Amino acid sequence: QIKGPSLQEWAHEGVLANMDDVAKAEHWDELLPKVVSDIMKYQGHYIAAPVNVHRVNWLWANPEVFQKAGAKLPTNWDEFFVAAEALKKAGVIPVAHGGQNWQDFTTFESVALGVGGPDFYKKALVQLDPATLKSATMEKVLTTFKKVKDYTDKNAPGRDWNLATAMVINGQAGMQLMGDWAKGEFLAAGKVPGKDFVCVAAPGTAKAYTFNVDSFAMFKLKDGPNQQAQKDLAAAIMGPQFQEVFNLNKGSIPVRLNMPMDKFDDCAKTSTKDFVDTSKSGALLPSIAHGMAVPSAAEGAIKDAVSQFWNTDKMTAKDAMDKIAAAAKMH
Known part of the structure; x- marks a missing residue:
């Protein structure tokens, strides 16, 4: 579990796997606010799958x-x-x-x-x-x-x-x-x-x-079946089912936009509405x-x-x- 600017530091070392094919197949660019997807990328390529969003303020x-x-x-x-x-x-x-x-x-x-x-x-x-x-x-x-x-x-x-x-x-x-x-x-x-x-x-x-977004990065592996397993895991992490179950248990909200929020409490619903609104207004900011x-x-x-x-x-x-x-x- 690596997050924030540390992702860039690890990616710079050349040890993180490229997740672009999963991201493309699963439409991550459309499902994530740009300020979040930018943190998940290094030189324009996805190197991490975001798990959740914690609001700090x-x-x-x-x-x-x-x-x-x-x-x-x-x-x-x-x-x-x-x-x-x-x-x-x-x-x-x-x-x-x-x-x-x-x-x-x-x-x-x-x-x-x-x-x-x-x-x-x-x-x-x-x-x-x-x-x-x-x-x-x-x-x-x-x-x-x-x-x-x-x-x-x-x-x-x-x-x-x-x-x-x-x-x-x-x-x-x-x-x-x-x-x-x-x-x-x-x-x-x-x-x-x-x-x-x-x-x-x-x-x-x-x-x-x-925001504080937890994310999973995968290390580069040589073996085909293991690479496939990594891709399946990345796809699952961003999938609606995982996003719902994981975040209901953690108190955070799904990072994936346009998720049904009916099982979530009022605090989470407010958080999601504000997450979407601020992603459009430019006031969605990384937590220092x-x-x-x-x-x-x-x-x-x-x-x-x-x-x-x-x-x-x-x-x-x-x-x-x-x-x-x-x-x-x-x-």
Whole structure:
């Protein structure tokens, strides 16, 4: 299982099998948004089969806790802090967070998208444009991101993401910024979407979508029967049956467009609608926090800089910008 820019790195080494004949026979170009199929290709040839789509920019909330606190679900960051204040006054932890660098980075990604918008996100966190990384918008993103920390609890450092989700499930906390793998925790606890928990786009990101697509690449093999088995597997992975069963179990959605969604829950239906809409509007964007947007060396360095800022009280947003801009040069 290789994904994102790592696919290009492996393909460059010449070890991945070309899947063009399967892709052509199965019409992958028509069944996938271009931004996704481009990631599955190297020099114009398919080298991977996409399995699913996880949406990263979600906010999960406990509606009962919100109601008791007299708070309303936020649609932008100003409203987020108003809700957080109300939750804090009601004696609950406003934001369930696990202080691990990838969770900090996941939060940062949603703040960057919500404060800066899709074009800013693309320039700063996909193209790593130096001017955008040091812009006034980036400073506002970092200031907003750091403010979120004020509404997390002191036991957050080192906490696993699923334990943070459990805090929202049991009413200890009001909300969590996390990708749609969090949904599996709610469902496993017997909770019903729209009733016991709510899934809304992270503040300010309703018209945008950061994706994390898992994919399978096949290594080049010499043997005919094995090559055929690889092709059959690739075709099956993109087939409607696998796409439905796999994603119903994983909490993600089918990557294949125009799939019937009647067996899926409301969160998945929203995710699919937004996936299709943003693929047309240009706001379907690769997740930097989940290995989809930039080479792994740059991702790791930026992630470390973001966490350092989150964890260092004395560091200013300007210092963090310099560190992130320097980190972006790591290729």
